[in-house]
Amino acid sequence: MPATVLSELRSPAADPGEGVLGDVLSRAAREGPGDLLLSSPGTGETWTAAQLLAAARAVAAGLLRDRPPGARIATCLGNGPAPVLLQLGVALAGMTLVPVNPRARPAEVEHALRLSGAACAFAAEEVAGNPVADLCAAVPGVDVVRVGDDWSAALPSATPGELPVVDPESLAQVQFTSGTTGRAKGVRITHRAMVVTGHAFAGRLGPVAGRTWCNPMPLFHTAGNVLGVVGALWARAEHVVLPFAPGPVLQALADRRVTLLSAAPTLLDLLAEQGPGELPDLRVLFTGGMTVTPAFVDRVERVFGARLSITFGMTETCGAVLQTAPTDPDPVRRGTVGAPLAGTEVRIAGPDGDVVPRGTPGELWARGARITRGYLDDPAATAAAIDAHGWLHTGDLAVMEPGGACRVVGRLKDMIKTGGENVSPGEVEEVLVEHPGVARAAVVGVPDERWGELVVAFVVPAGGPGPSPLELTEHCRERLSPFKVPRSWRVVDDLPMTASAKVQRAELRRIAAGAP
Structure with missing residues (x-):
């Protein structure tokens, strides 16, 4: 049996030669x-x-x-x-x-x-x-x-x-x-x-x-x-x-x-x-x-x-x-x-x-x-x-991965827990943007008394009105386990972003929960 290779890697240091x-x-x-x-x-x-x-x-x-x-x-x-x-x-x-x-x-x-x-x-x-x-x-x-x-x-x-000497630290x-x-x-x-x-x-x-x-x-x-x-x-x-x-x-x-x-x-x-x-x-x-x-x-x-x-x-x-x-x-x-x-x-x-x-x-x-x-x-x-x-x-x-490259699959705090199962928003989003009618997508969880959280998808169409919720549901069902398929759909013109171009999931959760 081959030895287990652990997910730890140190990239060799390259001394740039300059400190400041x-x-x-x-x-x-x-x-x-x-x-x-x-x-x-x-x-x-x-x-x-x-x-x-x-x-x-x-x-x-x-x-x-x-x-x-x-x-x-x-x-x-x-x-x-x-x-x-x-x-x-x-x-x-x-x-x-x-x-x-x-x-x-x-x-x-x-x-x-x-x-x-x-x-x-x-x-x-x-x-x-x-x-x-x-x-x-x-x-x-x-x-x-x-x-x-x-x-x-x-x-x-x-x-x-003469300018000051600056400490690299x-x-x-x-x-x-x-x-x-x-x-x-x-x-x-x-x-x-x-x-x-x-x-x-x-x-x-x-x-x-x-x-x-x-x-x-x-x-x-x-x-x-x-x-x-x-x-x-x-x-x-x-x-x-x-x-x-x-x-x-x-x-x-x-x-x-x-x-x-x-x-x-x-x-x-x-x-x-x-x-x-x-x-x-x-x-x-x-x-x-x-x-x-x-x-x-x-x-x-x-x-x-x-x-x-x-x-x-x-x-x-x-x-x-x-x-x-x-x-x-x-x-x-x-x-x-x-x-x-x-x-x-x-x-x-x-x-x-x-x-x-x-x-x-x-x-x-x-x-x-x-x-x-x-x-x-x-x-x-x-x-x-x-x-x-x-x-x-x-x-x-x-x-x-085996060669040392990494895939980011989601955020710990963004992980959705529904019916005792964990759903990574990134996995669902990747499936959604494979649909030709979807330009961008973001997935969040909202509280639900029965399921713990429900999966909610925000979709930016690639053009025109975009695909219907029924079409997107069928698209996801063909590619994802049932518990990962969004239960609610929101078609939006764009996604709220931070200044560094990251999706504001907290804002999407607020909107999905119906907060004013």
């Missing part, structure tokens, strides 16, 4: 000073590596003129060059960045600024109709710098002298979780975590990703400002930053001859519906934030003519733990979220905490340099998420 974000920028400027590293289709501006380093140093000097190293600087901005230069300048100054969602509501803005202790906030006048600067100005004790169309005039600038950012339930927690992210994650991400993509990366992912989130900003610096790629809108993004892909596009699955769906046309330079699509199906992988690769790379991660892991490579075999790319990134340990644990055999579902745990140092001013939440041995308990259910 400023070092990665300096390396890029040293190795290729004339390389184009940042471009803004919205303003028409570009920066070479040497110019970007000089601009970031000037921002750092301007910040240090008014505040000491260690100060916390908030940004509440839409995508563009300003948040990138502020991120780099804050890092060089030895300060801590606090990126805030520019579409956040007043209570969310106040919570982020107060919890982080931000001394200053660089805020747009408005983003998508949200009066961001006014919301920040309403929080006592925060100096607000209003950033309008002339964004460069709003950024601090001074002749740089010092706090680089406080980012806020998506907040699908309860108040958002402040996630503490170190310089080392950002540097090793950006390095591993760029390494997993490899040369096939090319040297022009388009990033419409939000720059207040790890997908945008760690995987995007830091990853592009490591790759010495032109980082094309702009807000997401299908038309401008498709135009940028053609005009900048983009080789890699980062976009959440829902955004890729929207672009695919537009019909991207011929994009001969595009080689890789990068996505994450929610489970995708083999059918989704096949469709977007066919529409865009590029390979898909998928990541699993969360704010607490700098955005990435597992990732498929564009060169992975089809079964890995189509059916998993890949193997652990360099320097990461992954374990699939059973309810007792013991490692389960490969092929057996359990909770995904992760450990390594990219893991958060905990939640800001919340030791109880930190202890609940990270155990005494440094393992982050993600709350995600996963299966490790």
